[in-house]
Amino acid sequence: MKKLKMVSWLASGLLLLFSANSAMAQDCEDLILGSAISLTGKYATNGVHAMNGYEFAIQKIKEAGGVKIGDKCYNFSVIYYDDESKGDRGATLAERLINQDEVQYMLGPYSSGLTKAIAPVTEKYQIPMVEAEGASRSLFNKGYRYLFAVLSTSEQYLASAITLAAEKSMESGSTPDAVKVAVAVENDPFSLDIRAGVLEDAAKYDMKVVIDEQLPRDLSDMSAILTKVKLVKPDVLVVSGHSKGAATAVRQIEEQNVKVPMIAITHCEAADVVGNFGAAANDILCSTQWAETLTYDDEIFGTAAEYELEFKAAYPEYADRKVPYQTAQASAAVYVFKDAFERAGTLDKEAVRDAIAETDLSTFYGQIKFSEAGNNIAKPMVLRQIQDGEYNVVAPSAFASHALNWPRN
Amino acid sequence: MDQILSNISLLLEFPIVNLKIVIDGIMIGALFALSAYGLALVWGVMNVKNLAQGDFVIAGGYIAWWLAKNGVHPLLGVPAAFIVMWGIGWGIYRLVICRVIERDLFTSLLATFGLAIIIAQILNLIFGSDTQSIALDYPTLYFADGFIDVPIAKLLGVLMATVLAAGVITFMKVGRMGQAIRATAQDARAARVLGINTDKVYSFTFSLNAAICGAAGAIVVMVWVIQPFYGITHSIRSFVIVTAAGLGNLPGVIAAGLGIGALEQYGAHIFGIGYQQAVAVLLLLLVLLIRVQQQKRVRKSLQ
Structure with missing residues (x-):
């Protein structure tokens, strides 16, 4: 040192x-x-x-x-x-x-x-x-x-995915409270914030949270959660676990052939999911601070x-x-x-x-x-969707350059 | 509590899922069993508890990943990692391990702990701290309405692990060096008296261990992800498995590895995936308790 x-x-x-x-x-x-x-x-x-x-x-x-x-x-x-x-x-x-x-x-x-x-x-x-x-x-x-x-701040990272899911369910003639949400995040301050943001927004729409689990920090295997996802069929799946979580999620969702209409994760770019897993990463939503x-x-x-x-x-x-x-x-x-x-x-x-x-x-x-507390309140988080290997901004709608591919697969 | 009950009812409602859990568990366990086997070997023969076990695995993974990135077929990475890690293991034995082998427990623990830190940091400096993996272009087999999925890549990994384990076990039983290793493990002094070059046996054992770990790592990078600091996961599993199987029980190590893999998956399903490792450690505690009880009984009968 x-x-x-x-x-x-x-x-x-x-x-x-x-x-x-x-x-x-x-x-x-x-x-x-x-x-x-x-x-x-x-x-x-x-x-x-x-x-x-x-x-x-x-x-x-x-x-x-x-x-x-x-x-x-x-x-x-x-x-x-x-x-x-x-x-x-x-x-x-x-x-x-x-x-x-x-x-x-x-x-x-x-x-x-x-x-x-x-x-x-x-x-x-x-x-x-x-x-x-x-x-x-x-x-x-x-x-x-x-x-x-x-x-x-991190609770905003994936919260907009919930709003997006609510919009989509209304477009398809259903109500937002029929949307089922599955959350799998790592057990660390950052990911738990993401979970809190998602749960808050889900509660706002009265959505049902069907899976809410914490990924272990050191294991790169989430097949147990994905099996459960297959059984209970949620409409949105939110995963956050840094680069490892992103890589594991994309790989095992493909392997286990998990079909969820909307999948949102963090750290897509850091894990280079497109470079590593190619088409398996298509139509996944990724949050970013900036594009x-x-x-x-x-x-x-x-x-x-x-x-x-x-x-x-x-x-x-x-x-x-x-x-x-x-x-x-x-x-x-x-x-x-x-x-x-x-x-x-x-x-x-x-x-x-x-x-x-x-x-x-x-x-x-x-x-x-800056707010009184010191965090930046003027800049929104952006959601990008991987469309044919390209990261395209799909939400919030004011910045969207491409339409959302929905449902996935 | 409600969640646990609903998870159990899910298992009962869809019985086929049980089969999937067992298959998943065995596929995971097979990989952990490999590095645990190497640990049991070194522990039994040299009485060195190698804390750098997991870092050997990750190093092997990086060798395979680097080769794959440079155009070598990922499956060839397994033998390549075996050979390269053999050399590295030999070097580490000559440099460090041969100096601590006769010392007390803490010296070797400290030395291997230091090795673990050094290896992780070197990998970090060479390859960076991004998570890496190799994606094989093999399809996935689906059974039972898609509930059971067996990625061919994973299947290949398990197959290679099996071949490797079978090879090592046969070698230990039949090979001349294997016999020498077993003799040294039983009584190093007697082995020396009978003309076995124990130093050679030690360096061979340690190199073999590093090579097994390297091959395991080359398989891990194809089915999961690696990162310079993930070695500790594999080290912990190895220790749990070896302790559960009992020292000196080499085939038992493989069985314990598979069993712990399956049990962990059940634990993850019922209690939530956050408790997956807790199940493994609880199991270790249980085994230790039972062992202590058994030994008490043995001592009593001796008295």
């Missing part, structure tokens, strides 16, 4: 060098942000996606003339530490960033769990943190004053589609895949900081915190406006 830390030190050192160079050219000073992020451990893939998102945004902001505070200009520079995907490590590193590196502003880590571990620390030292990867709503009922999240086909835009990144193109140009390793929404929202978090610093007109962290709280920003990632 020591070595890795050295590497991240070296990386930030190099970044400092680079920004020092351009500072001479543009007379911009460095503005240091800190972040503990997962570069090793089980969240490493997504942690790197997020870090690339931060770095890309920093570069774009620099190219656009930096952050203008009063009559001075600044460039962001981030000190990263590897939290090894462990909560206790994340909290220790946050302390270290604040106490030893004297970081005054933080960018978030990856995942709800890590954010939950770090938020009490930033709160204690009154350090504003804009995070982009912690969606659990349990982060936003603790009364945190310095925590802000640009993404939609490059959406019509959002801003002056730094351009449109969502332009963001995707330029990001791929800057990071060629993404050339043959979709830019994950984890990257887009990380960039949006940096943008929130730029906007807040410029509106605050000072480096005083309390003033910056207040400026962040008043954010009302249109970005390529969507509208950003």
